[in-house]
Amino acid sequence: MNWYRTITLAWRTLSRNRLRSFFMMLGVTIGIASLTAITSVGEATKRDTIAGFKRMIGTFDVINIQPGGGATRGMPSLATVEPVLKFGDAQAIADEATTVQRTAGVQFAFDIDVKHRDKTGSPAIFGVSADWMQIRGFNVSLGNILTEEDVRSLARVVIIGADVQAALFGDEDPIGKTLRIAEIPFQVTGVLESRGVGPGGSSMDDLLLIPVTTASRRLFNRDYLTSIAVQLKNPELADEAIQEITAILRDRHGIVPPAEDDFKISNPRAAMAQVTQVDTTLSKLLVGVVIIATLIGGTVIMSLMLIAVSERQREIGVRRAVGASRRDVMIQFLGEAVMISVFGGLIGIALGIITGVMVAIQQQLAPAILWPAVAGSVLLSVGVGLVFGLQPAWRAANIDPVEALRS
Amino acid sequence: MIKLSNIGRTYHRGDGTPVQALRDVSLDITQGEFVTIRGASGSGKSTLLNILGCLDTPTDGAYLLGGEDVSAYSDRQRSHVRNQRIGFVFQAFNLLPRTTALENVEIPAFYVNEAIDRNKALSLLKRVGLSERARHFTSELSGGEQQRVAIARALMNDPPLLLADEPTGNLDSDAGRSIMELLSELNSEGRTIVMVTHDAQVASYAQRELVIQDGAIVSDQQQSKPATAGSPD
Ligand SMILES: Nc1ncnc2c1ncn2[C@@H]1O[C@H](COP(=O)(O)OP(=O)(O)OP(=O)(O)O)[C@@H](O)[C@H]1O
Ligand SMILES: [Mg+2]
Numbered sequence: 001m002n003w004y005r006t007i008t009l010a011w012r013t014l015s016r017n018r019l020r021s022f023f024m025m026l027g028v029t030i031g032i033a034s035l036t037a038i039t040s041v042g043e044a045t046k047r048d049t050i051a052g053f054k055r056m057i058g059t060f061d062v063i064n065i066q067p068g069g070g071a072t073r074g075m076p077s078l079a080t081v082e083p084v085l086k087f088g089d090a091q092a093i094a095d096e097a098t099t100v101q102r103t104a105g106v107q108f109a110f111d112i113d114v115k116h117r118d119k120t121g122s123p124a125i126f127g128v129s130a131d132w133m134q135i136r137g138f139n140v141s142l143g144n145i146l147t148e149e150d151v152r153s154l155a156r157v158v159i160i161g162a163d164v165q166a167a168l169f170g171d172e173d174p175i176g177k178t179l180r181i182a183e184i185p186f187q188v189t190g191v192l193e194s195r196g197v198g199p200g201g202s203s204m205d206d207l208l209l210i211p212v213t214t215a216s217r218r219l220f221n222r223d224y225l226t227s228i229a230v231q232l233k234n235p236e237l238a239d240e241a242i243q244e245i246t247a248i249l250r251d252r253h254g255i256v257p258p259a260e261d262d263f264k265i266s267n268p269r270a271a272m273a274q275v276t277q278v279d280t281t282l283s284k285l286l287v288g289v290v291i292i293a294t295l296i297g298g299t300v301i302m303s304l305m306l307i308a309v310s311e312r313q314r315e316i317g318v319r320r321a322v323g324a325s326r327r328d329v330m331i332q333f334l335g336e337a338v339m340i341s342v343f344g345g346l347i348g349i350a351l352g353i354i355t356g357v358m359v360a361i362q363q364q365l366a367p368a369i370l371w372p373a374v375a376g377s378v379l380l381s382v383g384v385g386l387v388f389g390l391q392p393a394w395r396a397a398n399i400d401p402v403e404a405l406r407s
Numbered sequence: 408m409i410k411l412s413n414i415g416r417t418y419h420r421g422d423g424t425p426v427q428a429l430r431d432v433s434l435d436i437t438q439g440e441f442v443t444i445r446g447a448s449g450s451g452k453s454t455l456l457n458i459l460g461c462l463d464t465p466t467d468g469a470y471l472l473g474g475e476d477v478s479a480y481s482d483r484q485r486s487h488v489r490n491q492r493i494g495f496v497f498q499a500f501n502l503l504p505r506t507t508a509l510e511n512v513e514i515p516a517f518y519v520n521e522a523i524d525r526n527k528a529l530s531l532l533k534r535v536g537l538s539e540r541a542r543h544f545t546s547e548l549s550g551g552e553q554q555r556v557a558i559a560r561a562l563m564n565d566p567p568l569l570l571a572d573e574p575t576g577n578l579d580s581d582a583g584r585s586i587m588e589l590l591s592e593l594n595s596e597g598r599t600i601v602m603v604t605h606d607a608q609v610a611s612y613a614q615r616e617l618v619i620q621d622g623a624i625v626s627d628q629q630q631s632k633p634a635t636a637g638s639p640d
Contacts, residue, residue: 005517016505318501321462322560323490323518325483402457405497 006335013336014343020304021340027300028344028384029351031293032377036352037359038286039373044356044365052197061101061235062135064266065093065228065245076226078109083224084262087216089252090129090228096248099241101231104132107215108226114208115180116168123164124207125181127215133159135231138209143175143190150189151211154218159190162205179208184219186210238267294380297344298388301337305392309333309399316396317404330397337389338382345381349374408473408568408599409436409459415467416454416622428454429465429622436601438567441594443610444603446619452603453572455619459601460493460570461485472568490518494561496571496590500553502545508532508556509541515563531559535589551582558589569593571602575609587612 014021066076067085090105107127114121130148132138139145140159150157158179165174174188195204216222232241242265249263250256309316316329324332353369360367416429428451436442444452457463458470461477464485470478477488489495494515502511512528532541535555540548548556554574561569571590575583583606591612594600604610611630618626 002520009517012510314501315503318503319514319518320486321460321489321495321501322515323486323564325486325518327483328486328518402463405462405501406453 006331007339009332010335010339014340017308020308021343024301024304024340025344025347027293027297028341028381029297029348031289031297032345032348032381033351033355034289035286035293035377035380036349036374037355038289039370040353040356040368041359041363041365042286043368043370044360044363047368048365060268061232063230063232063238063241063245063268065089065230065249065263066266067224067226067263069260069262069264075108077111078107078220078222078224078226081224081226082262083222084253085225085228086223087212087225089249090225092252093228093230093245093248097230097241097244099233099237099244101233102131102135103231104129104135104229105212105225106132106227106229107212107220107222109215109220112182113180114164114168115183116177119168121164121167121206123161125215125219126207126209127212127219128209129212131231132212132229133209135229138195139193140190141193142173143188145190146209146211151213154214155211156184156186156214156218157189157210158186159192159209160188161192161207162194163203164206164208165191181208181210182219242267290380294384297341298384301341301385302388302391305333305337305389306395309392309396312396313399313404316399317401320399320401321405326397329399330393333393333396334386334389337393338385341381341385341389342378345377345384348381349377352377408438409434409601410471411435411458411468412471413468414455414458414465414470416451416458416463417466427622429458432468432622432624434617434624434627436599438599439594439597440615441591441600441613442602442615442617443613444601444617444619445605445610450619451622452619454622456570456572456601456603459568460495461488462495486518490515491564492566492568494558494564494566494569496554496557496561496569496574498573498576500550500557500577502548502553502556502560504545507542507544508537508548508552508559511545511556512559512563514560519564528559528563531562532556534562535559549582550578551585554578554582554586555589558586558593562593567597567599569598569600571600573603573605575604575606583609 065085068076068082087105090103093100094103105128108124110124111122112125114123114125128146130146130151133145141162143159146157146159149155158181160168160174160179168174168179169177174191177188179186179188192205192207192209197203210219230241230245232238245265246261250261253262255262319329319332356369357367411432411434414429414432415427418426418428420426432455444455446452454463458465461472461480465478468478469476472488472492477485480488503514509525509528509532512531513523513525516523516528529538529541532538535558537552537555537559540552545553569590574590575586578586587609590600590602600613602613610616614630616626616628616630617624
C-alpha cells in the first residue's frame, strides 16, 4: 500500500462513517482550538505591551541617564533633581564613548502655566537639544521639527503636543501663533504627531518641546540637565555602553571608590524583559491546556478506534484474505487515526484563529496569530494520531483472519 | 500444484486442552482440478481450506504450493501468495459494508504495487452478470448478487486457485445453481477450485470428492460422472 492509497482509503472510510469521525475529531479540535486561541490572544497582548513600551521609551537603541544615585522612580523635574548632570557630560559621552552614536540633553519641568489668549494649560515642558526628537522618534504632524539653528540661537520657538493644540488652540491653526510659557512668549513652529496613551493609560500628548538652550538660559536659568538620552550605535551592545558611560561620568564627576555613582543609567531592554515577564504565567497555563487537550483528544480517538476495530473484524479478515499483510492493516488503521487527528487539528486551528481574532477585537487589541504555534498544532495533531492510533492499529493488525471470517 | 504432506493442525482450547482439527493429511491436487471437500460439521473442512489458502499455518507437516514450501513463509510472503495466487469465496459473501460492488472487486488490487485497473474490475462484474450493479452498495444487492460480486473480487488478481467454503450455503437453490455454473465455467478455463460443501447436489459439479472425518481424509474419489454445467448464454 502506498501513501496515496492509504490516504484515499482512510478518507473513504472516514467520510462514510461521518458521525463516528465527527466524535473522533472533537477532542483534538477543542484542544487545538483553545491552544490556538490562547496563543493568538497572548501574542496580541504581548505585541500591544511592547508597542506601548516602545511608544513610551522610543526605540531600543536608546538608553537614558538620570542624575542621582539610589532608586528614585518616575521622571524627576528640574525643581527636585540633583544638579549633577551637565551639558558638558552629554557632549563628553557623545565624543568619548565608542559605542555611542549621539546624545541629547533634556531639561524637564512641569506645573508651569502655558497660555494662549484666555486659555491656560500646564503641559510637561521639555527643553531638548536638536537631535532629541530623532533619538526619541518624535515627529511633527504640522510645521517643522527643532533645528540646530533653533538651539544655537536660543530661539523662542515651541513644538506642541496634540493635547496642547486641542486645549489652547481648538480648531485654530497654531503654526506661527504665540504661546506664553511662564509669561515668556514663544512662537509655535510645529505640532507633534499624536502618540496615544502609554502603558500606564495616561495621554502622552500633553507636552511641549523647546530648545534646551532657551530653556536653560531664558526660562529656568539652570545649567544642569534632568536627563541625557543616549543613542547607541548597536543596541546589542547596551551593556558595554553602560560601562563606558559610567566610567566617563564617574571620571568627570570626580567619583572614586567606594563612592557610589551620582547618576543612574536605564537599560530599556532589561525593563522590556520585565514587562513581558507576564508571559510565563500564560505559558504555564498553555502547557496545561496542551497536555490536557492532547490526552483527551488522543484518548477519544483511541477508544473510538478500538471500538471500530472490533466492529470491523470482518473487514480486516477480508482484507487479509485478499492479500493484506499485518503491516498493511496496521498502516490502514494508523492512517485513519492520523487523518482524523489532523483534520480535527486543522478545524481546531481555524476555530482557534477565529476565536482569537474575535477576543482581540473585543479587547481592542490588534489581532495576532502565532504561526509557530499553528505549525506546532499541526505537528501535535499528527503526533496524537500516531501515538493514540498505535494500540488500535496494532490490535487490528493482529486479529486472526480465520477467527475474523468465521461466520 | 498443491502438495500437502502429513499436515496437522492442533488448536488449544481456553483451558489448554488440545484439539486436533487436522491430523496427518496428505494430498495432491493438480492444476485444473475441481475438488470438493465433504464431512460432518467440525470435521476440519474449513481448517483444511484455510491452510490451503495460507490464512492459517499448519502445526505439522509441509505445504508445497507450486513447488514452494509456503508453510515456512513469513506473514508478508503469505499475504503476497494470497494476493496473487489465491481467490477466496465465503459462505457469508463477506463484502465490505458501505462499499460499492466495484470497490469490493478492486480490494485485491489495493495490495498490489500497480495502478488499480478499474476497467478490469468492471469487466469482471460484467462477466458475473452485474455490470448494472457496479455502483450499488453492498446492502442494495441480493444474496446471489453479493456472492457473484465476491467471485469477481476473487478473480481480480487472476489467481490460479479458487477456494470456496460453502459458497452456496446461504443461497436458495436457483441462486446456488447459477453460482455453481459460474464456478464450473471458471474451472473449465483452467482454474483449480477447492470447495467445501455439505450438499451432494453441489458436490456433483466437481470431478473429485474428498471426505474428511475427525480431521483425517477418509475417502478420495474421482467422480464417475462429472456433471457438466449447461453452457451459459
Ligand atoms: N480457534 C479454535 N480454537 C479451538 N478449536 C477450534 C478453533 N477453530 C476450530 N476449532 C475446532 O477444530 C475443529 C474443526 O473446525 P472447522 O471449522 O475446520 O470445522 P468444519 O468442518 O469447517 O465445520 P463446519 O461444517 O461446521 O463449518 C472443530 O472441532 C472446531 O471446534
Ligand atoms: Mg467450516
